[in-house]
Amino acid sequence: MSAFTIEDLKRIMRDCAGEEESVDLDGEILDLRFEELGYDSLALIETTSRISREFGVQLPEEELGEIGTVRELLELINQRLSVRS
């Protein structure tokens, strides 16, 4: 099972929530919080909903509520993918 990468995440974020003018998603963003990237809670819901559909992975809201940084979201998704496979 191929891992969910930062490139996957950036593609989906750009597509379904856009990109803040003052933020460079191609920079060092792994340890930034989503608010620092200009994404509010709705943008995060939209992004994770798309990931769920595209990668066939369940991302319960309780666990998403704990997510702060980009790295934490990637880890959660990959953990879920490995459990499933």
Add this chain to the structure above:
Amino acid sequence: MSERRGHPGPEAGGVRTVTGGASASTPAVVTGIGIAAPNGLGTEECWRSTLAGTSGIGPISRFDASGYPVRLAGEVPGFEVAAHVPSRLVPQTDRMTQLALAAADWALADAGVDPQRFDDFEMGVVTANSSGGFEFGQKELEQLWANGPQYVSAYQSFAWFYAVNTGQLSIRHGMCGPSGVTVAEQAGGLDALGQARRQLSKGIRLVLTGGMDASLCPWGLVAQLPSGLLSEQPDPQRAFLPFDTAASGQVLGEGGAILVMEPAAAARERGAPHLYGEIAGYCATFDPRPGSGRPSRLLGAMRGALDAAGLTAEEVDVVFADASGVPESDRAEAEAVTALFGPRGVPVTAPKTMFGRLSSGGAPVDVALALLALRDGVIPPSVNITAPVEEYRLDLVTEARPARLRTALVVARGAGGFNTALVVRAI
């Protein structure tokens, strides 16, 4: 508040009247204009087309309308979303909001206003809306139907909503003062301006106001078809002919205008580049229920707006008509105009013959065009009207007419009994 001439509330017979007169302290003036209309994207583009009599009504191109009885509309041309709307906002906005964001940017630039130089709570946003985000909503309903709820965008929660243009403008420009939304179909655009002016009279420093609608999608069209008011005439030059013997109904359009409104004294003090004109008077009335036998209150709205402005009918230089295109409504408006001004007593024009009826966006475009008419001393024409109904006894302006203009009366009616009139006056 002492300058307010009336309050919202029931009068005898349950007919409502809301008026607002000139502020005792300083008049409310329009200092910035942004128009997105079917015959021109941008204020000066629209104004040039309008004076030239260039129509934006044509075959619907935004979707395949060949299966519908109505196949014409006024579409805003050449709007490149990415060029006007930040990418963060594109996935969460309907076209009507994207047009509103662009028009607001133009209005603020025209006014020479940088919102960051104002206190957040001194600026408000009051816009009108009539349809909501139909195109966005249709797309999400299709997802729900075809794929299930998990495929519906989280942004549907607000993208469809009447209040979303006001909300997005407020967030984008950090305008946290008194804000609101008016919903009164075609009349709501004037009600928004009336409400914006009321906020200025209470001490607010700047209001972004106007109206924008854009529902040219299959769902938006079929929602309008049952009204029976739309023209099924296939010739773009014959479909929308208000006050003409061949009047056959209305044509839908998309677009609107966003205006910057400020107290005149404060606008002068900051060196505003344009003082287009004062919103000198405003009045809204509501018709009695159908079948009551009591007459329409349209004339009451027109009289009320003049009274509120402290003006007589003789002082009005031009009327921008609601211009329904439905014969009974045309007749009612013509009767109100002649009752107030006398037969052929005032020039009457309907530039919306060039872009159709824009829902809440129509009247703000008329106000913007009226202000530009005052600036340039020319009345924009009504096009395609070749056989006006003689007994209406209107002085219809069918070619751009140079004139000394100080005062214009703008009239708007909304389906369901809304009548609003607003007076603009040169400063």
